[in-house]
Amino acid sequence: MKMPTVKYQRGDMVMGRWPGSNLYYEVKVLGLDAKSQLYTVIYKDGTELELKEQDIKSAAGFQSRSRSRSRSPSRRRSRSRSPARTTRRSSSRTAAAVAAAAITESAPSSRRDAKLKDSVEVRLSPLKSEAVAEAVPEKNQGRYNLRRRKDDGDFKSVEAKVEQLEEKEAKLAAATPPSTPLDFGGKIGAYFWLLFLPAWVLFLLLQVNLEDPSLANFPPPLPPLEAFWDVQALGFVILWILFQAVLYILPVGKLSEGMPLRSGERLKYRTNGFFAIVVSSVAVAAAMHKGFDLTYIHSHFLQLTAASFIISILLSTYLYVRSHYAAPEQLALGGSSGNVVYDFFKGHELNPRIKNFDLKFFCEMRPGLIGWCLINFAMALAEMKHQGLNAPSHSMILVNLFQLLYVVDGLWNEEAILTTMDLMHDGFGFMLAFGDLVWVPFTYTLQAYYLVSWPNPLSLPALGAIVTLKLVGFYIFRKSNSEKNAFRRNPSDTRLSHLRNIPTATGKSLLVSGWWGVVRHPNYLGDLLMALAWSLPCGFSHLLPWYYMIYFIILLVHRDSRDMSECRRKYGSAWDEYCRTVRYRIIPRVY
Numbered sequence: 001m002k003m004p005t006v007k008y009q010r011g012d013m014v015m016g017r018w019p020g021s022n023l024y025y026e027v028k029v030l031g032l033d034a035k036s037q038l039y040t041v042i043y044k045d046g047t048e049l050e051l052k053e054q055d056i057k058s059a060a061g062f063q064s065r066s067r068s069r070s071r072s073p074s075r076r077r078s079r080s081r082s083p084a085r086t087t088r089r090s091s092s093r094t095a096a097a098v099a100a101a102a103i104t105e106s107a108p109s110s111r112r113d114a115k116l117k118d119s120v121e122v123r124l125s126p127l128k129s130e131a132v133a134e135a136v137p138e139k140n141q142g143r144y145n146l147r148r149r150k151d152d153g154d155f156k157s158v159e160a161k162v163e164q165l166e167e168k169e170a171k172l173a174a175a176t177p178p179s180t181p182l183d184f185g186g187k188i189g190a191y192f193w194l195l196f197l198p199a200w201v202l203f204l205l206l207q208v209n210l211e212d213p214s215l216a217n218f219p220p221p222l223p224p225l226e227a228f229w230d231v232q233a234l235g236f237v238i239l240w241i242l243f244q245a246v247l248y249i250l251p252v253g254k255l256s257e258g259m260p261l262r263s264g265e266r267l268k269y270r271t272n273g274f275f276a277i278v279v280s281s282v283a284v285a286a287a288m289h290k291g292f293d294l295t296y297i298h299s300h301f302l303q304l305t306a307a308s309f310i311i312s313i314l315l316s317t318y319l320y321v322r323s324h325y326a327a328p329e330q331l332a333l334g335g336s337s338g339n340v341v342y343d344f345f346k347g348h349e350l351n352p353r354i355k356n357f358d359l360k361f362f363c364e365m366r367p368g369l370i371g372w373c374l375i376n377f378a379m380a381l382a383e384m385k386h387q388g389l390n391a392p393s394h395s396m397i398l399v400n401l402f403q404l405l406y407v408v409d410g411l412w413n414e415e416a417i418l419t420t421m422d423l424m425h426d427g428f429g430f431m432l433a434f435g436d437l438v439w440v441p442f443t444y445t446l447q448a449y450y451l452v453s454w455p456n457p458l459s460l461p462a463l464g465a466i467v468t469l470k471l472v473g474f475y476i477f478r479k480s481n482s483e484k485n486a487f488r489r490n491p492s493d494t495r496l497s498h499l500r501n502i503p504t505a506t507g508k509s510l511l512v513s514g515w516w517g518v519v520r521h522p523n524y525l526g527d528l529l530m531a532l533a534w535s536l537p538c539g540f541s542h543l544l545p546w547y548y549m550i551y552f553i554i555l556l557v558h559r560d561s562r563d564m565s566e567c568r569r570k571y572g573s574a575w576d577e578y579c580r581t582v583r584y585r586i587i588p589r590v591y
């Protein structure tokens with residue numbers, strides 16, 4: 001039997017590749033796991049990682065090659081920077097920025113050698129794949145070739161420039177999106193979702209309109225194409241979006257700072273969502289007072305959905321086109337595959353803005369979310385009209401109040417959305433544009449739509465149990481989201497000092513007690529309990545009003561696994577340690 005070779009011994013100082021990049025740091029070998037053939041190494045900041053042999057280079061060979069590449073004293077200094085050392089200097093830097101400040105191996109040797117003769121090379125190779133490298137203009141690379149002044153011996157000024165350029169390069173490196181593994185079934189998956197999502201919305205709306213919406217009556221008959229089009233409905237949707245846009249830009253409410261971007265910049269967001277829903281309610285009340293019949297929304301639901309769909313397609317096309325004019329640091333990590341359909345679907349640009357108007361933030365928090373409450377309210381009026389009631393049914397009231405609470409809470413704590421995955425990591429493309437403008441307002445309202453034609457009387461104990469469930473879910477959801485948001489905004493907040501956390505090489509820490517010590521996604525747990533409380537008032541006669549619950553389980557399980565891989569990539573062994581300590585993902589002792 002062939003014995004595995006042990007190339008590096010415990011205690012050896014070697015250069016270890018930083019996961020997901022081609023950057024090497026000085027690390028100490030702690031041991032080799034004979035079974036997995038992985039070396040455990042420790043970085044200078046104490047981060048432990050397991051590396052394959054091919055991701056390790058001997059320090060001697062590495063340094064001699066690197067030294068010949070750079071004769072600048074400052075360049076030599078940068079060679080020994082560890083993630084932790086750089087992090088300490090600027091705690092807000094991201095892992096990529098940190099990594100970029102370290103020595104790299106990726107400059108093609110021919111070009112590198114050509115530069116050696118007369119220049120001090122300060123090029124630090126950013127974390128990027130070949131696909132992304134194309135997105136970085138060639139001129140950027142030329143910029144880092146600083147000619148040495150041969151005779152004056154003024155190394156100080158050269159050194160200062162080198163330092164400056166290193167800073168710039170580190171920023172650029174941090175900003176350049178490396179490719180991340182494709183999500184949602186990759187390129188083929190993107191075609192599928194582009195067709196499936198609108199088809200699914202259509203199915204839900206046609207099915208709920210059937211005289212008996214049970215699945216035995218699947219598929220519902222398709223109406224003629226003209227049935228989808230109504231210019232007045234399109235006008236109302238445009239008016240609603242414009243009205244919300246005006247409220248968003250009004251200089252009312254707080255200007256909140258987003259999380260640091262890869263470039264280190266922090267965007268500002270007008271978080272006046274609560275103000276927007278209050279003014280919207282007053283405007284709707286005024287329109288009703290003037291004689292506008294809100295049940296129009298129920299009777300023209302298909303046309304309003306179609307109009308919003310058209311707008312989401314136009315918006316996604318605009319977003320995709322404009323992303324080609326965006327600087328590399330403005331692109332999302334996940335939507336830069338180079339495949340048109342995938343990037344169109346997933347979103348190419350991270351925070352598309354027209355001046356200070358943030359399109360992703362606006363679409364996620366305003367027209368669809370506030371529209372959801374408006375539609376629910378219209379369904380309550382439609383129920384009274386159709387069922388000949390003087391007041392909406394208890395089930396309808398519960399669904400309305402529960403979902404109103406969810407939306408109002410989201411708008412009240414609008415700042416908290418700035419630390420969520422969508423805002424921090426996902427690009428703005430078809431998925432979110434369609435999700436925000438069509439999916440949320442026209443499918444999250446399905447329970448209320450269903451109750452218009454299918455009333456479900458509730459006994460008092462059932463009512464009490466459902467309300468309790470909702471409140472428990474809401475408590476978990478709100479507390480856990482606020483805890484993470486407060487910790488991300490100010491990790492040294494004294495109100496959080498009782499919580500334990502694990503430091504990571506990026507400078508950020510992970511909460512390991514409190515809500516985030518119970519399960520890895522306590523906020524999802526609370527959200528799921530609330531979702532259950534939204535479906536229960538509709539009873540068990542049909543599967544349709546349970547659609548949200550089923551969809552939500554799938555969505556959150558998928559989001560959790562997406563987030564897990566992203567955090568594993570970002571935090572390495574610290575994330576593994578977190579997962580070892582907090583074993584369950586969403587439901588304690590179950591999942």
Ligand SMILES: NC(=O)c1ccc[n+]([C@@H]2O[C@H](COP(=O)([O-])OP(=O)(O)OC[C@H]3O[C@@H](n4cnc5c(N)ncnc54)[C@H](OP(=O)(O)O)[C@@H]3O)[C@@H](O)[C@H]2O)c1
Binds near residue numbers: 421511527
């Ligand atoms: N109603 C709906 O349709 C719907 C759909 C989706 C989500 N939601 C809700 O929206 C909210 C936001 O969800 P989200 O999917 O964006 O996920 P999230 O849980 O808010 O954010 C995940 C991020 O939190 C940070 N994090 C993870 N574990 C941590 C820990 N132990 N300590 C500190 N930070 C930690 C990580 O980011 P960093 O480390 O980079 O900061 C991670 O990427 C949730 O409440 C969810 O239920 C609702």
Ligand SMILES: CC(C)=CCC[C@@H](C)[C@H]1CC[C@H]2C3=C(CC[C@]12C)[C@@]1(C)CC[C@H](O)C(C)(C)[C@@H]1CC3
Binds near residue numbers: 365
């Ligand atoms: C089209 C499909 C299948 C997916 C798009 C997903 C999209 C609808 C959701 C992704 C993140 C969600 C979200 C909320 C609404 C739905 C999403 C945009 C949220 C704004 C709802 C209100 C909450 O209080 C919240 C925590 C602010 C939510 C943030 C995430």
